[in-house]
Amino acid sequence: MIGLWKIRSEKGRVTGILSLYVLHTLKKSPKSGYEILSEIKLKCGDKWAPSKGTIYPLLTKLKQEGLINVKEVGSRSKNTFEISPKGRKVLSGISKKREKLRERFSHFRNLFSDILGEEKMDIFNLIMKIRESSLKKADKDRVKKALERCLAELEGIK
16 A cells, blocks of 8 residues: 555555655756755745755665766755756656546545534635646636636735
């Protein structure tokens, strides 16, 4: 059994969400462990970031598996990492499973629904349906404008 935050690749390798994010961010540009931690903290609204005791062993593991490489060793032995061709291939394979990942996430939402109570989750579920529907539309500009109007109206509700 694979947990909600674990994903099995086509070759059967199990990857966690944090590993996937590290590969994803290194695909955009090489980064140090500190830069990755800072980016995750920013993406999580400064509310959460993995500890150094989580991220640095993870980077070591990804390097040992050949998914990332050390691009540069800077002052004070600061390593800058980059995604390897093997890492790109793993990330690409996972990207092809988007629908399955969305389905798995919806199961996770159901757990939150039970914990938080239906009244709060009704709104959350509606937001998720809007998100899923908007991602499928071809005219992204019209979708963005409609969502901006909706947000403006919601901000006016007291």
